[in-house]
Amino acid sequence: MDTVTLAKKRAxxxxxxxxxxxxxxxxxxxxxxxxxxxxxxxxRHDDADKVYVxxxxxxxxxxxxxxxxxxxxxxxxxxxxxxxxxxNESTSNVVLLVAMAPRPR
Amino acid sequence: MDTVTLAKKRAxxxxxxxxxxxxxxxxxxxxxxxxxxxxxxxxRHDDADKVYVxxxxxxxxxxxxxxxxxxxxxxxxxxxxxxxxxxNESTSNVVLLVAMAPRPR
Numbered sequence: 001m002d003t004v005t006l007a008k009k010r011a012x013x014x015x016x017x018x019x020x021x022x023x024x025x026x027x028x029x030x031x032x033x034x035x036x037x038x039x040x041x042x043x044r045h046d047d048a049d050k051v052y053v054x055x056x057x058x059x060x061x062x063x064x065x066x067x068x069x070x071x072x073x074x075x076x077x078x079x080x081x082x083x084x085x086x087x088n089e090s091t092s093n094v095v096l097l098v099a100m101a102p103r104p105r
Numbered sequence: 106m107d108t109v110t111l112a113k114k115r116a117x118x119x120x121x122x123x124x125x126x127x128x129x130x131x132x133x134x135x136x137x138x139x140x141x142x143x144x145x146x147x148x149r150h151d152d153a154d155k156v157y158v159x160x161x162x163x164x165x166x167x168x169x170x171x172x173x174x175x176x177x178x179x180x181x182x183x184x185x186x187x188x189x190x191x192x193n194e195s196t197s198n199v200v201l202l203v204a205m206a207p208r209p210r
Contacts, residue, residue, distance in 0.1 A: 003181045022182040027206040076108045077127040101132040101206030
């Protein structure tokens with residue numbers, strides 16, 4: 001069975017660390033690990049939706065031009081064509097579960 | 106911004122409760138809430154992948170004919186064509202985050 005233990009995959013780096021958990025042509029399922037100050041710049045995908053779940057900490061999201069600080073236990077969707085990004089503006093680490101479908105070509 | 110608070114969506118019913126969080130043609134993102142003894146029967150999707158994340162409790166998964174008890178903080182993928190199901194055989198509630206891509210037609 002193809003399983004992963006999230007705690008074993010949680011790892012930080014000198015910039016936002018995208019840790020792949022599962023991948024297929026239909027979806028990407030990643031863990032994003034952000035130290036304080038780290039960010040994913042605002043960008044967009046014309047043909048893919050992305051769901052973020054805040055698994056640890058709180059992060060400042062920007063989706064479709066709106067900004068919101070989302071705490072642990074919150075999820076947000078950036079639909080195809082919507083600009084989106086996330087920044088850890090806190091003083092603690094942030095861990096996000098991120099599902100994207102389909103995998104960008 | 107299209108956000109959800111998972112704790113507010115957590116709700117149990119007389120059978121497994123599938124709570125939709127986000128939906129598009131590209132993906133379904135749900136919360137599955139299972140009381141002790143509740144289950145999702147083994148089934149398969151020929152054209153969609155499904156990722157389960159155990160957010161609370163521990164559940165017995167069957168994927169591709171294999172069975173494994175997965176604790177909180179574990180994720181598992183059932184790829185297109187793989188039979189899969191889950192049962193709460195514990196004495197505590199189980200909550201799963203479930204991403205499926207694409208949405209079945």
